[in-house]
Amino acid sequence: MxxxxxxxxxxxxxxxxxxxxxxxxxxxxxxxxxxxxxxxxxxxxxxxxxxxxxxxxxxxxxxxxxxxxxxxxxxxxxxxxxxxxxxxxxxxxxxxxxxxxxxxxxxxxxxxxxxDDVDLATLRVETKISVQLSSKEEETDRFLEKLLDKINSDAASFVMDKSKVALLCSGDKSVLYGAPQDVNVEELTTYMQDEDEEENIKTKKKSVVKDVALLFKLYWSTVLEDASSDVPQCAPLIYHQRRNSHVLCLSFDTISVVPWSDPAENIGSILCMAITRQLKLMMEDLKEQLRHTSIRNIEIPKIFHFHPESLQHYVTLVYHPQRSDQSLESYRKDVHQWFDLPLDRPIFKRGNKHWFAIDYENSRQLINTHMGLNLTGSNVSLVQGRYAYHHYMQDNFDDNGWGCAYRSLQSIISWFRLQGYTERTVPTHHEIQQCLVDIGDKPPSFVKSRQWIGSMEVSFCLQTLLGVESTILNVSSGAEMSSKAQQIAEHFRTHGTPIMIGGGVLAHTIIGIDFKEDTADARFLILDPHYTGGEDLRVIRNKGWCNWKPSSFWKADSFYNMCLPLRPTSF
CATH class of the missing domain: 3.40.140.10 (Cytidine Deaminase, domain 2)
Structure with a gap:
């Protein structure tokens, strides 16, 4: 023993x-x-x-x-x-x-x-698995138990995306193909290759890539476990069973985390555990649906990954596609309580979902264009969370010369959307104009015009479209902007929303401030909506369309009004 x-x-x-x-x-x-x-x-x-x-x-x-x-x-x-x-x-x-x-x-x-953080590798498995459901819960449980046994047997194999590396599960250890058996997880990244690479990646010296998730595909053993030992493995087996059941094809997207220094041969069992956990989550939702509807009306639940700043780790939840965020409030409240998180802001709404690299690549607008800039300083306060950069000429709409405040408002509304406060889409210029007409602020002729709006109109739209209140700050001269620096910094620390500022004939979005107490001067991190080019992050940063500006950026002969949206207290 x-x-x-x-x-x-x-x-x-x-x-x-x-x-x-x-x-x-x-x-x-x-x-x-x-x-x-x-x-x-x-x-x-x-x-x-x-x-x-x-x-x-x-x-x-x-x-x-x-x-x-x-x-x-x-x-x-x-x-x-x-x-x-x-x-x-x-x-x-x-x-x-x-x-x-x-x-x-x-x-x-x-x-x-x-x-403050732990350097862990993120592993994802994307796959589809057929699940059998029965109108009788005990039969569904038997189907689930059999499937779980299969997942945690040696029937699973994983192939790393953009590589020739395969892991064949064998107990707690996996057999590696396409890489040495003794490599660690960090070294696995050197075996990833682009589609246009022709020569074997093992002959190349590649740098370690640690800022992306390692994606794996699941493959099953082709030999049926039900086949008896005296039947050739190549012989076809035909089963016919009459059951009151229904088969669903579920899409899985699992998350695992491991130290980069861990042996790669250890991750096969962890990937299987990730599938096991997600299957149990999805089955809980499916069985709950079966208690209230017929088996033919079952909706496939959707997977949402979150990575809250207050936790610094992933959380995966399953939501019914037809249920609104409001109808899920009780469940989300439970999750807040499991982690002992306050109920003052949304954390697990659909809009709060974590963005992976592919999500940023697929976004029509650039997200968080300030990330990658030098954000250090004397006393820096920044926008919290994510926002989309809206600017002139986007969406094939020519607003050059008049639409800067509209674009600033769109960036602000994108912030509320990406933080989970609203499910509404970012409004178009015409929808913004119609909103102002509907509340009586503008005449009907304002719709489809090229007339400017200012910080007050921005606050009206936020209140009408989102129910968001705002604070209005004003200075009689751009030379006075530094005098508002501490108030702006407190806004970013407390509410964290982008600030729209209008002065003269121009509007900008403030997304950060660096206040120097010894000189009482400040720098402002500006998101400039006047940019007319494509979504080229390098150009936007290098040409100053998103960058720090000195207090002299604001004109001394212009007055400025600022709209500071307030973060609602809700979850």
Missing amino acids: QKKKTTTHCETMSTKVVLLSTLVKRLERYQGESAVLYGIKSVKTVTVVTFLNQQKVDENYENILPAGLERIGAFGRCLDEINSDNYIALVQDEKLKCFIQDQDNSFKSVPFKTV
């Missing part, structure tokens, strides 16, 4: 414990008595990433977490109340203390390090 491996005192003392800073901040304000810790345990390091407030012990809360984050411990107010089956114990007394279970099943105090 194989002897069970135990943790020695020496191993305990040499193990490094790392806590994510967002976890520590959440635990500091957490009012609950206990919570379950999730993280990654490697040979010499334990990284605690998050916690879940699990009110019901029989619920599979971890299915919303990426595979690779496993239950590794518990949080409590007293060490005596934490079970010995937990490897890590975090105890909040006067200050947060950390303990690791020793060889004698007792907890030993150990130091820990707090970090």
